[in-house]
Amino acid sequence: MVLVLTGAAPTVSAKPPLHQQIDSLIAAGNPQFEQQAAPLADDATFLRRVTLDLTGTIPTADEVRTFVADSAPDKRSQLIDQLLASPEHARRLQYLFDTMLMERRPSKYVKSAEWEEYLRQAFLENRPWDELVHEMLTVDGTDKATRPAARFLLDRELKSEVVTRDLGRIFLGRDLECAQCHDHPNVNDYLQRHYHGLNAFLSRSYLFKDPKTKLASIGEKAEGQVSFTSVFTNEEGKTAPRILDLPEIPDPADMKDAYKVKPAKNVRSVPVYSRRLQLAEALTGSENQAFQKNIVNRVWAIMLGQGLVEPLDMWHSDNPPTHPQIVKLLTEELQSHDYNLRYLFRELALTKTYQRQSHVSPEAKLPEKNLYGMGLLKPLTPEQLAWSMMQATGVSTATLEGLQAKQRKVDEKKKTKLADDPLWQEETLHTALQGNVTAFVRTFGIVGAQTSRFDASADQALFLLNGTTIQAWLSPSGNRLTARLKKLKQPAEIAEELYLSVFSRFPTETEIKQVSKFLKSNPKYSDQDLQQLVWAALSSDEFRFNH
Structure with missing residues (x-):
């Protein structure tokens, strides 16, 4: 809220809703933006677009007739709320986030149906995004109730190079693969210590297969350090677990008992102090802005057809957001609303930016660079x-x-x-x-x-x-x-x-x-x-x- 001082008592002016702030930032610096941008899509086009984006299918013929004939001034916001509250919305997010997180990998240790149901229930309950990711990275697969959440790690078989790269790409928006053996040759921001800092969280973990049940789960050792050598310069380095340039997370000093369950043949070892459990805390913590900005960028891409940063996993100083102020605003709003993705989808759907026509006449003068001056085509999944x-x-x-x-x-x-x-x-x-x-x-x-x-x-x-x-x-x-x-x-x-x-x-x-x-x-x-x-x-x- 903003205090407005007048001659009398001060009054309190509430800031505009998020969707209005977004539209203002899109038009910022161009007084002619509204005259140049495409007009809002007609009711039928909007109905089809938002129904596809929020529930994954087109409306019926009768739904189109009803919506077009409706004269209520707030019918679009009512429709958005109705779609977001529907079971179909949870199913749509199940599809989207399954594809984002698992990239259509075949199931190996966790049945895909159980994983998909886990996601669907999470979105039905509108669970916070940080809570969901925290759970995926902390469960070890031994508890039947929480086993589906372990699929992100288990079906990658805890392979170091695969998991480390995917943590960076999917949760941080940074593809660090080329920084495994040396600092990235083309991206100055991607350093070898960034890759190995992520790797250090999981370097002690391993895939354990129970000889009796044949089930795979996650075991972990209490020792093991990460060191690396650049193949370009032969420079040697080592790192404790860390998220990009955030401080390293050292192991506790002078631990008398290193294990809850000691390593032995056919035994899943469990350390007292788990580096893997520190990963979830560090990745989703408020200090890690890369995690927050990444999900904001991905939701924006789902709704608007392209990310504020493209490609989605190549966020760096030479490839900055097209609208950094929008990234900052959305990140702050997501945090203040406890990582409520449904809130984010709603506000984006309410923007004029989302609701604009995707076509204009040949003689139309679109805003410079045509950044969100009209709707973008999105191929159906x-x-x-x-x-x-x-x-x-x-x-x-x-x-x-x-x-x-x-x-x-x-x-x-x-x-x-x-x-x-x-x-x-x-x-x-x-x-x-x-x-x-x-x-x-x-x-x-x-x-x-x-x-x-x-x-x-x-x-x-x-x-x-x-x-x-x-x-x-x-x-x-x-x-x-x-x-x-x-x-x-x-x-x-x-x-x-x-x-x-x-x-x-x-x-x-x-x-x-x-x-x-x-x-x-x-x-x-x-x-x-x-x-x-x-x-x-x-x-x-x-x-x-x-x-």
Whole structure:
């Protein structure tokens, strides 16, 4: 709050909401920014964009009609709050953070389903980000209840070079791989001691496989120091655990008993003092601004289409944020709100910056360098693409209606109301259609570090063109899209239902004429003609991107 002194008693002026502060900083220094920037997207475009970003799928045709017709001045903020409170939002974050943290690695020691459920429950409860990361780095895999959280370390097999690099990339926004054997040759900020300072937290830890249960867990020794030699200069160095340039964390002096469980054959040793446990404290501590700035940058990239620093894991002085004041503001706000990611997603969705059109007329004069003067195109993730296609074709709705019908019979007998519970609906529908999502991930997913680039492959094109899964979704059965189109008589009605279902918007006059021309070219158009019409829409660039 700011004290405003007047002739009378001082008054207190509350600072603007975070989303307004962000917009002010985006426009700072350019008095003509609002006149040059793209206008806000229309209601239908905004609905599709924010539904995809916050829940991972497109809205239904009826949801588009309802939202566009709604005249409430605060309907956008109401929608954002509704989406953030939905079970679908937790599922969306489960997908996003699973991909970010595990980069689509195959599960080896922890079942991926258990890990994904762990993430989903965490986001349903809106657990603080620092608390979640702290848990991932401290559990050792021996407790069944907390074992899923150990996947980050266990499924990397505690391999020193892999874990150290990923700690830097994923949690600090710094790819230190090239600083393992020498100071980074191209990035002055990345030093060999930074890499080995991170490595020192885990250099004593090892993968232990229980000879009886065959389960893998984390053991740790009480001794072992980290030293290194530059292959360029032969200069030798050593370091205790440390996060980048923060102070080293020395081992306690004069410990009489080094172990809770001493090393022995087929025994998982447990030291009294654990360097690994210090990692979580140091990484998520308030002194480590790199951790805070990294997650702010990654959430910004999710919502806005690119990071304030790009690439996301190359944060250094020669590659600074495009808007350092925004990074500072978001970092402070995240800390003051106890690492509440839902708060951050909400405020970004409320900004004009997020809500701007993604296209402008050729003669438009965008702000200099076009930094957030218009919306950016974002390719749909494999999960978004799968759920959006199932939503567009009516598969999701038809499947849920069938599941609800069965459950209502059970509810009637047991005097329950599960069929109408949103959480039950999301979980049950996800279980029923998870196989379809897996097929899309297998075809469209990328193993390893994720990118915002989009390059379609031949396999992906064939999957969309000839895949039996999608062809089955196009069959005119039940209340699926092609069945609904088949019942309509006028081309204009067909065009409207098609565009609302697939593109989440009303068709233009030109598009209505194009659909009409296609149908009138064959007055006795068949089911196959309607399927071709829907398939063409699903395969278009407009559907494949969030815009």
